[in-house]
Amino acid sequence: MESVLRYLDWTSVGLALLGGLLSLLLLEIFRLNSSRSRYPPGPKPLLFVGNLPQLINTPMELFRSMTKYGEICSMYLGRQPVIVLNNLQITKEAFVQNGAVFSGRPAMPVIDWITNGFGILAATYGHSWKQQRRFALHTLRNFGLGKKTVEERVAEEAQYLIKEMLKQEGKPFYPIHVIMNAVSNIICSVVFGDRFEYDDKQFAKLLEFLNENLRLLGSTAGQIFNLFPFIKHFPGPHHKVWQNANSLKEFIREAVEEHRKSLDPEHLRDFIDAYLVEMTKQVSKEDSSFHEDNMIMSTADLFLAGTDTTATTLRWGLIYMMDHPDVQERCHEEIIQVLGFDRSPCMDDRTQLPYTYATIHEIQRCSTIVPTVLHDITQPTQLRGYNLPKGAMVMCNLMAIMTDKNHWKYPNTFNPENFLDEKGQFCKNDFFVPFFLGPRACLGETLARTELFIFFTSLLQQLKFSWPPGAPRPNMDGILGIVRSPCPFNTICLSRETTH
Structure with missing residues (x-):
């Protein structure tokens, strides 16, 4: 009888873990799809890690490929969306005409760790x-x-x-x-x-x-x-x-x-x-x-x-x-x-x-x-019809320009x-x-x-x-x-x- 109970306990734990993982996966799929619907198109991100595998393995290829999505596109650093600007006109619109808004420096833990x-x-x-x-x-x-x-x-x-x-x-x-x-x-x-x-x-x-x-x-x-x-x-x-x-x-x-x-x-x-x-x-x-x-x-x-x-x-x-x-x-x-x-x-x-x-x-x-310059936004703003919240990351693709x-x-x-x-x-x-x-x-x-x-x-x-x-x-x-x-x-x- 005890062995049956132990078997049922482990089964319950396993089912609970599996259910939790599936729920987490479904929530992440929903969150990512919701996020992508609010931002410009771009290379397809993976769950949880976004486009980091491409950025780590073939970064130059990734930056070169961005232009096929238009003058403005998006990619993901982990779970964080990044707006990518691919031509000079939109870059000037953001970083020159609205320089104070687009001149934030995104939090990079490894940099913050050594500079405070x-x-x-x-x-x-x-x-x-x-x-x-x-x-x-x-x-x-x-x-x-x-x-x-x-x-x-x-x-x-x-x-x-x-x-x-x-x-x-x-x-x-x-x-x-x-x-x-x-x-x-x-x-x-x-x-x-x-x-x-x-x-x-x-x-x-x-x-x-x-x-x-x-x-x-x-x-x-x-x-x-x-x-x-x-x-x-x-x-x-x-x-x-x-x-x-x-x-x-x-x-x-x-x-x-x-x-x-x-x-x-x-x-x-x-x-x-x-x-x-x-x-x-x-x-x-x-x-x-x-x-x-x-x-x-x-x-x-x-x-x-x-x-x-x-x-x-x-x-x-x-x-x-x-x-x-x-x-x-x-x-x-x-x-x-x-x-x-x-x-x-x-x-x-x-x-x-x-x-x-x-x-x-x-x-x-x-x-x-x-090849790229990464900033964040100091206050909520709009760019080419997209609503960008404070803290949103924006990358200028200098290689494309x-x-x-x-x-x-x-x-x-x-x-x-x-x-x-x-x-x-x-x-x-x-x-x-x-x-x-x-x-x-x-x-x-x-x-x-x-x-x-x-x-x-x-x-x-x-x-x-x-x-x-x-x-x-x-x-x-x-x-x-x-x-x-x-x-x-x-x-x-x-x-x-x-x-x-």
Whole structure:
């Protein structure tokens, strides 16, 4: 009799569990169908996980496919719907004409975990973000952003980079460290007041942590953390992100303490000095956001944004030059005609180097290191007839805009002619938006444009790049983390003076 009761008990438990699972499944199907009926069409999501499997496995393919659903479509990050904007007109309507409404930053648990909402890049749109961004822009300009002093600094660093690369002349090497170090030295000179040698082991480790975090934050581990943030209490690769971020913050704290000891308010040396003085000025203001935590994270944000994006674009540039040696040769010939071998380039040379300038733009267009930009909505609004609640996520598909077949001569192939007119002169294209639009557009755009032009022109002036014999071509979809990086590759460089 007892065995029969036990059998019935287990049967009841099993039936109850099965009934509960079926109910949960039916509720999720109903919820998803109801949600999809309120939003634009898009790729079919799976229950509970949405389009995350596609985003993790084939992200570039997913972004390219979005245009087939029209100018506005939707996808799902887990159970959360995301409105995707696929052309420039609707992007401007949202992010420029209604910038304050569409400039929120969606909650990303893995990012919030390491920033606590401080700084600029990941901060919520509001008073603190506005104060920090305004101060950063003002201070960067005071320390030479957009002026000849920064151009000279970049030109000088380009020579250090070339000298470092020539140590490997004729031998295959992976150029990630030297390029990151060179680019980082520019923002470091503005933020920390100093540059770092290429053989500085502590700084090399810091750049390694930075690169690893950018990859991990956008990886499967990062996406899983965003879905289930409670896993921070368990072991996993997310703890590597935490450790790396803490190493960067500790590096900045040490720099801040050194600055405090030698601070002269009458003679500011860099961003940290300026921030320390601003903290003192604002100490009595109740609405001030200038405090230690914001200083550490704002400094980290400038270091991160000023290092990785430009360095990643230059690495893509080497790949495209090795893949298109005819373009590389034409750039080199144009540069030598204007500059010779001895004079360093400056921004005034752009008009005399139209093909080289067009090539740099084409590298940015084809690499699209930020294929999409994700924001959320700060208040209820409407867009093209769809009612969007506060907190709804909106994604701009920059890849779709920069490969729009209606606005590019060669949308899907690498060709500098996309930026040249019939006379061979550089011509601007309004659909070239790598730095985004609206209130949250890249605050370092001026610096990035200067670095890309001077570094790229200097490299092609003095060096020739080629694939190592028999080297396989890397997957051109790259690796999508926070930015889209090229897969690891080796290059061979030779001195142009030697080859001439």
